Each structure stands twice: as structure tokens, then as C-alpha cells.
Amino acid sequence: MTVKANGAPFIPGLDLEKEATRWNQVFKIMTGPKPDIISTPRxxxxxxxxxxxxxxxxxxxxxxxxxxxxxxxxxxxxxxxxxxxxxxxxxxxxxxxxxxxxxxxxxxxxxxxxxxxxxxxxxxxxxxxxxxxxxxxxxxxxxxxxxxxxxxxxxxxxxxxxxxxxxxxxxxxxxxxxxxxxxxxxxxxxxxxxxxxxxxxxxxxxSEFMYLMFRMLSPVYSSPMINLVTRSHDQEYVEKWRRMDKWTKDTAxxxxxxxxxxxxxxxxxxxxxxxxxxxxxxxxxxxxxxxxxxxxxxxxxxxxxxxxxxxxxxxxxxxxxxxxxxxxxxxxxxxxxxxxxxxxxxxxxxxxx
Amino acid sequence: MTDEKHYDPFEGYKRLAGIWEKQMNGLLYMMTDNRETVRLMKTGLDAHSRYMELLRKNQELMASFLNIPTKKDVANAAKLSIQTEEKIDLLEEQIWNIQDSLGRLNQENVEMLREVVSIIQQMKTEFQQAASQMAETEKVKKELQELKAGLVDIKIVQVHLQELRKEIDSLKGIKTDLKNLKNNKELSQIQSDLRELKEETAQLSHIRLELGTLKESINGEQEQGIKMDEELVLAAASPSKG
Incomplete structure (x- = not known):
């Protein structure tokens, strides 16, 4: 389903299905638990x-x-x-x-x-x-x-x-x-x-202090979230992002x-x-x-x-x-x-x- | 622009946000790169440290009044179990060392035993060889004894032979003597034979003469006979000419 704005020749249409998937994923990630890490057989x-x-x-x-x-x-x-x-x-x-x-x-x-x-x-x-x-x-x-x-x-x-x-x-x-x-x-x-x-x-x-120390190195840290929103329709990317997000916030x-x-x-x-x-x-x-x-x-x-x-x-x-x-x-x-x-x-x- | 291409508002936002983040971080980096920030950081760190020290001290004090354990007490108890674990690890390593040295020892023992077994086997074969050699030596000894006995016999035979030789020599002397004797007898006989032969030769020459005369007479008679035969043949042939 595609909705076209009035200025169709100049502004491309918005893919609503894709947008719905995107925001649905973002909501799930924000509210859901952190992913389980499946380790290599060990x-x-x-x-x-x-x-x-x-x-x-x-x-x-x-x-x-x-x-x-x-x-x-x-x-x-x-x-x-x-x-x-x-x-x-x-x-x-x-x-x-x-x-x-x-x-x-x-x-x-x-x-x-x-x-x-x-x-x-x-x-x-x-x-x-x-x-x-x-x-x-x-x-x-x-x-x-x-x-x-x-x-x-x-x-x-x-x-x-x-x-x-x-x-x-x-x-x-x-x-x-x-x-x-x-x-x-x-x-x-x-x-x-x-x-x-x-x-x-x-x-x-x-561990909170260690996390803070890392954050002080780059205080503005919005890129991961923007990357998620940009590519949240991509399931594979979302899975990798969740694992990375878990690890980043899980310092020792x-x-x-x-x-x-x-x-x-x-x-x-x-x-x-x-x-x-x-x-x-x-x-x-x-x-x-x-x-x-x-x-x-x-x-x-x-x-x-x-x-x-x-x-x-x-x-x-x-x-x-x-x-x-x-x-x-x-x-x-x-x-x-x-x-x-x-x-x-x-x-x-x-x-x- | 075609109808299939859709607008993704976040692609542009992502790019802008990336630039914004980088610039903001750069700005903060520059803004904090001064002595004041360092001093502020030091003050803040010291103040927080003092506060934490005081808090911990009070916690301990209050807990001791209330007679309840604090996290520090639990940590101390945990340290004991960690120490025990370390001791067990050390013991395990020592057991490994003992196992390793025992293993090495066992291996050395096994190798030594293997060597002993091979030496024993070698000795066994050598003993067997020695035994067979001994048997052979016994045999040789017997043979030597037999030979020795044989040699004694040979010596006896030799003595006998020498005696025989002597006897033969004496016999040879006798033989020559006999020969000499024999030769004398033959000579006399030959002389008598020669005499007889001379007489016989004389008789034979006499007979020869007689035979010569006889032959001449026979030859004359034969020539007359031939002449008569020739006359008879000629006589028979002449009438037919007529």
C-alpha cells in the first residue's frame, strides 16, 4: 500500500508497510527483554x-x-x-x-x-x-x-x-x-x-562506573539508535543490533x-x-x-x-x-x-x- | 523519479545525525580540553571518594551496632572459599605433577623391564647356543679320543709295518740271492742248448743240401714235360691246315 502526496512527481511515496514493520520492531526492542546469547558449542x-x-x-x-x-x-x-x-x-x-x-x-x-x-x-x-x-x-x-x-x-x-x-x-x-x-x-x-x-x-x-567511563569518551551516542530505526525492517540487522546493544551496556x-x-x-x-x-x-x-x-x-x-x-x-x-x-x-x-x-x-x- | 522508488525519511536523518553526533562530540572534546575541567574532575572525584568512604564507614558502624553482617563480611567469607579453591587448585596441580612424574617413572620402568626381557631373551638364546656348542664340543672330544685311540693303533700298525718292511728288505735280499743262483743254472743250460742247436744246425745244412739236389732234379723233369706238351699241341693243330 503506497500513499502518494499531492506533489507526487517531486516527493516519492512512503512505503507504509515498511514503516509499520520498522516501528513495530523498534517498539518490540524497546519494551522486550534483552536477547539471549547463544554461544558456540562449548x-x-x-x-x-x-x-x-x-x-x-x-x-x-x-x-x-x-x-x-x-x-x-x-x-x-x-x-x-x-x-x-x-x-x-x-x-x-x-x-x-x-x-x-x-x-x-x-x-x-x-x-x-x-x-x-x-x-x-x-x-x-x-x-x-x-x-x-x-x-x-x-x-x-x-x-x-x-x-x-x-x-x-x-x-x-x-x-x-x-x-x-x-x-x-x-x-x-x-x-x-x-x-x-x-x-x-x-x-x-x-x-x-x-x-x-x-x-x-x-x-x-x-560495572556502571565502567560504562560511564566509556560513555565519557563519546558523550553523544545516538548513532546506534538511529541505525536501528533506519534499518529496523531488516530482521537480520535487528538481531545483530540487539546482541551488540546488550554487550555495549553489559560492562564488567x-x-x-x-x-x-x-x-x-x-x-x-x-x-x-x-x-x-x-x-x-x-x-x-x-x-x-x-x-x-x-x-x-x-x-x-x-x-x-x-x-x-x-x-x-x-x-x-x-x-x-x-x-x-x-x-x-x-x-x-x-x-x-x-x-x-x-x-x-x-x-x-x-x-x- | 519513478513510482516504484519510495521515500525513506530516515536515510537522510541518519546522515544528518551522524554529522551532528560527530560535531557535538568534537565540540564537547574541545570544550573540556582545559585545566578547569581537569580540576573539576579531580574535585568531583575526591568529593565522591570521600563521600563513599564516609558512607561505607557509617554502614559498617551501623551494621556493627545492629549486629548484622555487611557486604564486606560476606566478601570476607567468600574470600575464604576462594582461598580454599586456590589451595585445591594447587593440590590438583601437585597431583598432576606427581601423576606426571609417576607416569614418567612407569614409562621408564616399562622401558627398563622391556630391556630386561630382551636381555633375558638374548641370554636364553645365547645359553641355547652355548649348550649346543657344548654338545658339539663333547662330540669333538669323543672324536678326538677316538682319533687318539686310532693314532695309537696307527702307531702299532706303523711299528708292524716297519717290521714288515724290515722283513720285506730281508726277503728282497733273499730274492736277489735266489736270482743270482738261478742265473748260474740257466747259463749252463743255455750252453748245452747252444751245443744242441749247433748240432741241429749242422744237420739242417746237410738236409738243405740234399733238398737242393732234389729240387734241381725235380726242375729238370718239369722242363721236359712242358716240351712234350708243346709238341703235342703243335701236332694237333697242323692237320687242320691241310
Whole structure:
């Protein structure tokens, strides 16, 4: 059914059916519950405190060396397994990789004293050890995304575990380059703005605060809603949008001690870049990374800039190192599942034992 | 413009909103990029932190008066279970280590046993070989003894042979002696034979002479007979000419 205005030759008709579908969908999304996230077939092989080590077996195993995925401490784990068709984990299992995904979990008040040292050594290193034991292989490919990439790089430089390949996606290494206004950065680096007292007062920073922090980076945030209204007649897009919307608003809480340490050692002192970071009494020297390395950034990434990732290439000791820039944004890299394609292109030749 | 193309008012709105959002964020970015905002942020953060500290302190105080647990108490209880879990993890890892070392030990033992079995088998075959060699040696020994006995016999035979040889030698002497004796007897006989032969030869030459005379007489008689035959043949042939 089409209604034409009086000035038909100049103003095209309005498709009422399409409009009805559009607004019906928008109403349903606004009033309905958040969608359920259907994960790729998995089994839990280890739990510690709130964290879980998930094992996603390959659909048709082609590669001996499994992939261990680490995401940011700031997010929820389903950023890498957001649903059929756009899951990074699902993409890799379809390509023939056994995938281990380490879910950090959301810390509670009892975890307020969890430091980065403990996260890296007591949780991540222990999880990788268990994944290797579970897989029965002699090594593993470590894949870190965003802050998970920073943590992966730190671990790879201090661990004795057999890490065969290292992939760092949209990884911040140089924290002197900021996405916040320059004066803020000066204030943060000079110590004028300090989160120590705030972290101590809260113990564990609530997820609402973390969400607010992200929102402060782009206070006007209407584009997702406009995108939904514009394309809400497209069912497939609506499903993806709902999953993305759920993930965006579902941030994790953050252990106060780890937040203080991260803020002080990385954002304020930039110790990782300077080679002064100490984790578990071990000096973090990225030149100790000798395994093949693949670093990639996204051309439209506004959260982690390309310049923040680039220094790692000069710092590592690997002879086999690759750097690429892919078209996309920071979050869309994971939510569209393109991440799996990029990782597979590089990993496929390096994943046979 | 055709009738099939419909108007989507949100396409334009989307574009405008995108530009607006970007510009607004840029504006806010620039507006807050100053020392005042930083100071305000610091003040706000400190004030909020102080307020939260005070609130938590009062909460704890009130809860202690009321003798009810706070979230902190629950967290402390939860920490105990986390510690227990960590200890269990450590124990599990130690069990793994023990399992691994036991596994390695077992493997080493299995390998050692395998080696022992192979050595025993090797020894067994070597023993069998040695036993057969021993049997052969026994056999050889027996044969040697037999040979030894044979050698003794041979020596006896040799002695006998030497004796025989001596006897043969003595016999040979006897034989020559006998031969010599024999030769003497023959000579005398030959001489007598020769005498007899001489006598016989003389008789034969006498007979020969007689035979010669006889032959001559026979030859003369034969020639006369032939002449008579020729005359008879000629006589028979002449009447027919006439």
C-alpha cells in the first residue's frame, strides 16, 4: 500500500508497510527483554573464582595447535562469541581450530585485592597451562584482543609456557598516546587526577562506573539508535543490533587493586613501553617474545589507535612478525566476526605441530 | 523519479545525525580540553571518594551496632572459599605433577623391564647356543679320543709295518740271492742248448743240401714235360691246315 502526496512527481511515496514493520520492531526492542546469547558449542574445563576456561572443539579439526583467546578485563566474554554468524570463536572452530576462551568473570567485592600480577599469573597463566594439558599438544597460539592483547604480550614475555604463536588485535602498548583530551591526559599522567582513593572507597569498581567511563569518551551516542530505526525492517540487522546493544551496556566490574595498578603502571608511568613493568617479581621485557607475532589494527578504531599498537613490533625479539591494518572499527572487528578471518589467514600456516 | 522508488525519511536523518553526533562530540572534546575541567574532575572525584568512604564507614558502624553482617563480611567469607579453591587448585596441580612424574617413572620402568626381557631373551638364546656348542664340543672330544685311540693303533700298525718292511728288505735280499743262483743254472743250460742247436744246425745244412739236389732234379723233369706238351699241341693243330 503506497500513499502518494499531492506533489507526487517531486516527493516519492512512503512505503507504509515498511514503516509499520520498522516501528513495530523498534517498539518490540524497546519494551522486550534483552536477547539471549547463544554461544558456540562449548564445555567448561576449569573454573577459578569467577573465571571460567571454556573449550570450544573444532567442527572439523584441521590444525593441531589450539587457539587460546584472551579478551579485555573491561568487557564481558561474549564479545568474542556473540552469536551464530558473527562469532569470532565460532568462525575459528569452523575453520578447524580447537578454541579455548578464558572468561575473566566479573569481580565482586571479595576480589577487590586482585592485582594485574594475580590476574596474569594465577589466572591466565594457570588457564593456559590447563588448556595445553587438556589439548595434549606441545604448544598453543595465544590471541589477545584489546587490553587482553596487552595482558597476553606481558604474559608471553615472562612465561615459560610453550606459546607457539602470538596474535595481538587492536592492542594498546604505548599508553602515552590517549584518546582523551590532551589536558585530561596531562592531568592523569601528572597524578593530578588520581583514582586510588576512588578505587579504595569502592573496593571493586562497579560495572556502571565502567560504562560511564566509556560513555565519557563519546558523550553523544545516538548513532546506534538511529541505525536501528533506519534499518529496523531488516530482521537480520535487528538481531545483530540487539546482541551488540546488550554487550555495549553489559560492562564488567573491575577489581580495585588491578584498576589502580593498571592506571598507575600503564596510563601514568607507561612502564610497559619503557620496559620497567614488573609482574610477579619478573621484569616485563617484550624483547623476550621470540614466537611468531601478528599484530593488527583497525582503520576506524577510536578506542585504541594504530600508534598505540605499532611500538610492539620494534620491541619484540621475534624474527617472524607481521603487521596489518584492516578496515573496521574496534568493536565491529569482534562483533562482525571478521576477527576470525584475519586471524585464520595468518594462523593457518603456523598451526601444525 | 519513478513510482516504484519510495521515500525513506530516515536515510537522510541518519546522515544528518551522524554529522551532528560527530560535531557535538568534537565540540564537547574541545570544550573540556582545559585545566578547569581537569580540576573539576579531580574535585568531583575526591568529593565522591570521600563521600563513599564516609558512607561505607557509617554502614559498617551501623551494621556493627545492629549486629548484622555487611557486604564486606560476606566478601570476607567468600574470600575464604576462594582461598580454599586456590589451595585445591594447587593440590590438583601437585597431583598432576606427581601423576606426571609417576607416569614418567612407569614409562621408564616399562622401558627398563622391556630391556630386561630382551636381555633375558638374548641370554636364553645365547645359553641355547652355548649348550649346543657344548654338545658339539663333547662330540669333538669323543672324536678326538677316538682319533687318539686310532693314532695309537696307527702307531702299532706303523711299528708292524716297519717290521714288515724290515722283513720285506730281508726277503728282497733273499730274492736277489735266489736270482743270482738261478742265473748260474740257466747259463749252463743255455750252453748245452747252444751245443744242441749247433748240432741241429749242422744237420739242417746237410738236409738243405740234399733238398737242393732234389729240387734241381725235380726242375729238370718239369722242363721236359712242358716240351712234350708243346709238341703235342703243335701236332694237333697242323692237320687242320691241310
Amino acid at each position: 564445555q567448561s574445563i576449569w573454573k577459578k573464582n569467577k573465571s571460567t576456561l571454556w573449550y570450544h572443539p573444532a567442527k572439523d579439526k584441521k590444525y593441531a595447535i589450539p587457539v587460546f583467546m584472551v579478551y579485555s578485563l573491561l568487557n564481558k566474554s561474549y564479545i568474542l562469541d556473540v552469536g551464530p554468524g558473527s562469532s569470532v570463536v565460532g568462525g575459528l572452530t569452523e575453520q578447524g581450530y580447537d578454541v579455548y576462551l578464558f572468561d575473566w568473570g566479573s569481580p565482586g567485592l571479595e576480589d577487590s585485592d586482585l592485582t594485574l600480577d594475580r590476574y596474569i599469573l594465577d589466572y591466565l597463566e594457570a588457564a593456559i597451562k590447563r588448556a595445553i594439558r587438556h589439548s595434549g599438544q606441545e604448544g598453543i597460539s595465544l590471541l589477545g584482543y584489546c587490553l587482553g592483547g596487552t595482558i597476553s604480550a606481558i604474559l608471553a614475555s615472562i612465561t615459560d609456557l610453550p606459546i607457539k604463536n602470538l596474535i595481538l588485535a587492536a592492542v594498546p602498548i604505548d599508553f602515552s598516546i590517549g584518546i582523551v583530551p590532551d589536558k585530561w591526559l596531562e592531568g592523569l599522567q601528572s597524578g593530578e587526577v588520581d583514582f586510588n582513593r576512588f578505587s579504595d572507597a569502592y573496593g571493586t569498581l562497579p 566490574s573491575f577489581a580495585g587493586a588491578a584498576f589502580k595498578q593498571m592506571f598507575h603502571d600503564l596510563y601514568k608511568e607507561n612502564k610497559l613501553l619503557k620496559g620497567e613493568l614488573v609482574i610477579g617479581g619478573r621484569q616485563v621485557n617484550l624483547s623476550k617474545i621470540q614466537c611468531p607475532l601478528f599484530v593488527f589494527s583497525c582503520s576506524r578504531d577510536t578506542l585504541v589507535l594504530e600508534q598505540q599498537s605499532l611500538p610492539v613490533l620494534d620491541m619484540v625479539g621475534s624474527s617472524d612478525k607481521t603487521y596489518e591494518v584492516f578496515d573496521g572499527g574496534h568493536v565491529s572487528l569482534a562483533l562482525t566476526g571478521k576477527f576470525a578471518q584475519f586471524a585464520d589467514q595468518w594462523l593457518c600456516t603456523r598451526s601444525q605441530s
